[in-house]
Amino acid sequence: MPTSPFVTIDVFTEQRFGGNPLAVFTDAVGIPEAALQPLAGELNLSETTFVLPPDDPAHAARVRIFNRTSEMDFAGHPMVGTAYVLADRAREGRLAFEVRAGVVDVELRHDSAGIVRGAAITAPRTLAVGDRHSVESIAACLRLDTTDVVTAQHEPIEASMGNAFVMTEVRADALSQASPDEAAFRSALATQPGAGRLAILAYARNGDDVRTRMFAPLSGTPEDPATGSANVALAGLLLNLSGGRHLAYTSVQGVEMGRESRMELVAWRESEGIRASVAGSCIPVLRGEAEFS
Template sequence: MRAFRFVTVDVFTDRRFGGNQLAVFPDARGLTDAEMQALAAEFNLSETTFVLPPANPQHSARVRIFNRVAEMAFAGHPNVGTAYVLAREDEESPRAYRFEEPAGLVEVTLTRDAAGRVTGAEVAAPQPLRIGATLPVATAAACAGIPEAAVLTARHAPTLAADGGNHRLLVEVTPEALAAAQPDLAAFQRAVAEHAEATGGFLSLYIYAPDGGVARARMFSPLAGTWEDSATGSAATPLAGFLLHLSGAAEGAWEITQGVEMGRPSLLLARAWRTPEGIRASVAGRCVPVLRGEAVL
C-alpha cells in the first residue's frame, strides 16, 4: 500500500471557500499517469496538480495538471496554487519557481505580505497571445444560453484565443446576460461538430462584461467536465492580451471578478504587455489553505 500526501487550497481569493479549489500532490513520484488521472477524477475539482523532479536540474519542478478527464498543457490557478503550496512548505523558498509543463517553461513569482509570508503568486503565460478564428454570434449565444442580442460585437466578434493553455472563446456580453447565462451542453456539442477545424474538437466559453480596467467574467467548459469555473487564470491571460491587442496600447492591467454567480467570488489581477515576439500576459492572486491528507493506493 502506498500513501501520497496532498494539500488543497482555494486560489484567487483571500478567504476559505471562495476562489477556485485545487488539490496539490507535492511529491508525486511513484504515481502512474492512470493513477494521476484517477485521482483528479476522484477529487472532482477543475484541476489537480502533481509535482515531480524536473528534467533540467536548473528548473524548480515538473508539474503535471489534470482536469477531470484529461491532462492539460497549462492552466493558471493550478500554477498559482502549486507555487503557494511549495513555498509554504519551504522556509527558504525562492522568489520564483520555474515549472516544466507541456506548454513550455512556466515562471511563477511568489507574492508576500509585509512580514514576508507567502500570500499567493503571479504566473506568466508560457507563450505569446495567439488569436484564432471567430465563431458566429448565434453559436456563442446558444452555448451561453443567452439571446443573440446580448452578445456585443462593436469591438470584436466571438474570438478564440490562447497563450499556452486551451483556447477560449472570448465573448463580450451585456452585464444582464452575464448574470443570466446558463451553459447548454448540446449547444457546445453542436459547436465543436460544426466548427471542428476552428475548435479542434474542444471549446470553452469565457464571457465577460468590461468596465474600464475592471471586468466581470464567467467560464463554461462542460465538454471537459467543468460546468462552470470559479476562477480561470488561463482565460484571464488571453483576455488581457486580447484587450491589449484591441486597444493598441503598450501595456494594460485589469481586475477580473469571477465566480460570483457560483457563490465562490474570485479576484484575478491580469496584465499584458507588448514584446518583440508578441503580446505576453500574466495573472496574479492570493491563496488560502483548506485541507491536507493522504491518498492511499
Template sequence: MTVDVFAEQRFGGNALAVFTDAAEIPENVLQPLASELNLSETTFVLPPDDPAHAARVRIFCRTSEFDFAGHPMVGTAYVLADRARDGRLTFEVRAGVVEVELRHDAEGRVRGAAITAPLALEVGANHSVDSIAACLELSAGDVVTERHEPVEASMGNAFVIVEVRAEALTRAAPNSPAFRSAHAARPGLTRVAVLAYARDGDEVRCRMFTPLSGTPEDSATGSANLALAGLLLHLSGGDRLAFTSLQGVEMGRPSRLELEAWSTQDGIRASVAGSCIPVLRGEAAFA
C-alpha cells in the same frame, strides 16, 4: 494539499489539489485520481527535467490532461513556496516553462503568486454569434460585438472569448447540446471553453463555461483571463494594460484575478496574480 486559489477568503476562489510528490504514483492512476477528487484541476508535482527548475507539473481536469492552466500554477507555487529562489520558481509544463513570482503580505508571509503564461498570445478564428449565444442560453442581442466577434484566443490554453452585456452575464448558463453543436462545427478544436465577460472601466467581470470537459462553470480561470488580457491589449493597439477580473460571483465562490499584458518583440505576453488559502492536507493510498 488543497488550496483555494484567487480567493480572498476560505471557500472562495477555485479549489485545487496538489500532490507534492507524485513520482511514485502510477501513470494509469493520475487521471482517475483527478476525476475522483472532482475539482476543476489537480496537479502532480514531479522532478524537473532541468535541475535549474523547481518542478515538472502535470495538470489534469476531470476528463483530460492540460498543457497549461493558470489557477493550478498559482496554487502549486503557493504550496511549493519553500522551493523558491529569491522569491521565484520555474515550472515545466507541457506547453513550456512558467515563470512564477511569489507574493507576500505585510508580515512577509507567502500569500499567493504571479505567473507569466508560457506562450505569447495566439488569436484564432471567429465563432458565430448565434452559436456562442446559444451555448450561454443568451440571445444574439446579448452579445457585444463593437470590439470583437466571439473569437478563439490562447496563451497556452485556448478559449472562445465573448463580450456580453453586464445584465446578460448574470443570466448566462451552459447549454450542453449547444456546446456539442459548436464543437461539431469545429472538428479541429480539442474542446469548446467559453469565457464570457463584461467590462466596467478598469474592472472586468467574467464567467467561464466548459460543460463538455466536466466543468459546467469554473469559479476562477487563470488561463482564460490571460487570453482575455492578451486579446484586449491586441485590440487596443497599446503597449501595456492592467486590470482586475472578478469571477465566480454567481457560483458563491468570488475570485479576484490581477491581470497584466504587455507587448514584446515576440508578441503579447501576460501575467495573472492572486492569493491562496490552504484548506486540507492528507495522503493518498495506492496499495
C-alpha cells in the same frame, strides 16, 4: 501500502471556501500513471496538479495538470496554487514550472510580515488568436439572445496563451443570466474541424475592470470559479485590440457560484509578441494522503 500526500487550497481569494479549489500532490513520483486521471476525477475539482522532478534542474518542478476528464497543457489557477504550496523551493522569491505548454515563470507574493500569500504567474506562450465563432452558436451555448453578445470590438473569437478559449463579450446585465447548454456546446464544437475542446470565457466590462464567467461542460466543468489561463488570454486579446503597449486591470469571476475570485491581470508587448500574467492570493484548506496498491 504506498501513499502520496496532497493538499487542497483555494486560489484567487483571501477567504476560505472562496476562489477556485485546487488539489496538489506534492510528490507524485510514486503514483502510477494509470491513477493520475482517476485521482483527478475522484477529487472532482476543476484541476488537480501532480508535482514531479524537473527535466531541467534550474526549474523548481515539472507539473502535470488534470481536469476532471483530461490532462491540460496549461492552466492558471493550478500554477498560482502549486507555487503557493511549493514556496519553499523558490530562489529569491521566484520559481519556474515545466508544463506541457512550456515553462511558467512564477513570482511569489508576500505580505508585510514576509509570509507568502500568493503568486503571479506569466503564461508560457505569447498571444495566439484563432478562429471566429458565430454569434448565434455562442449565444446558444450560453442560453442568451444574440442581442446579448457585444461585437463592437470583436466577434466571439478564440485566444490562447497555452490554453484556448472563445472570448465573448456580453452585456453586463446578461452576464449573470448565462448558463451552459451542453447540446449547443456539442453542436458548436462539431463545426470546428480538429478542435479538441470548446470552452467559453464570457466577460462584461465593469468600468476599467471586467467580470468574467467560464463554461466548459464538455470537459466536466459546467462553470469554473476562476480561470487564470482564460483571463491571461483575454488580457492579451484586449491589449492587442487596443493597440497599446501595456494593460492592467482586475477580473472578478465566480460571483454567481458563491465563490468570488479576484485576479490581477497585466499584459504587455515584447518583440516576440504579447505576454500576460495573472496574480492572486491563496488560502490552505485540507491535507491528506492517497493510497495505492
